[in-house]
Amino acid sequence: MLPFLKGKNNEKQNIALQDVQLPEHVGIIMDGNGRWAKKRGLPRSAGHRAGAKTFRTITKYCSNIGIKYLTVYAFSTENWKRPQDEVNALMGLFKSYLEEAISDFKDEDIVVRFIGDRTAFSPELQELINENERCSADRTGMVLNIAMNYGSRDEIVRAVKNIAQQVEDKKITVDDINDNLISNNLYTAGQPDPDLIIRPSGEYRISNFLLWQSAYTEYVIMDVLWPDFTTDMMDSAIIEYAKRNRRFGGV
Ligand code: IPE
């Protein structure tokens, strides 16, 4: 049984991935690590470790099947509210993963970028973030956006401030403000909007992820905890997406 919620999505699917049009840009809210650990009587940090392994597997898989952009939500602007030991464990995990990521995504030719306010991280972590971007900038494969200390409202506030400053400096006028200008002042400037956002863990909410960019994104909510998410489930989500009739307000 596929892990979609709701009856309709649970129909057995006989469609292969090769037969469907792939989304160009996929977003994933990597949620459910804590519950995964709790179910096993383990500390939440063990769930984050397991989730990080899934992240690596799914990222490589997305690149291999031909996804052009993948944006993963790793840490939100609100996640600092968590107990200090959990935040510390996450920062430790980011450090070891970002150290490995410098070479890890090389074979797949993955371009690594970060979205979010990186200045809140330790200088050491910021250096690893910059180094990952630097060493992957010339690659030509899938673009992987890692959302860390990312919040869509924060992103929009920054864009508004930026644009207001450009008006104040007389570089643009108020009449120059339009959809495109706002998109180009977001962290995702120059990238297509996500076609599909997947949320494992069964929660029906956006949690401050890509609010502006997801105006017409298809959502697939799956009743599986992120560490248990498999490549077959990725296929299922894409096939579910391919069955949707996207109208963008038209008929
Ligand atoms: C997602 O898993 C990882 C982060 C938000 C950093 P959670 O830690 O939110 O797991 P649950 O939702 O409590 O199960």
Ligand code: IPE
């Ligand atoms: C969203 O998950 C953030 C990440 C997965 C990084 P949360 O667990 O923080 O979201 P809520 O609290 O369930 O809305």
Ligand code: MG
């Ligand atoms: Mg959660």
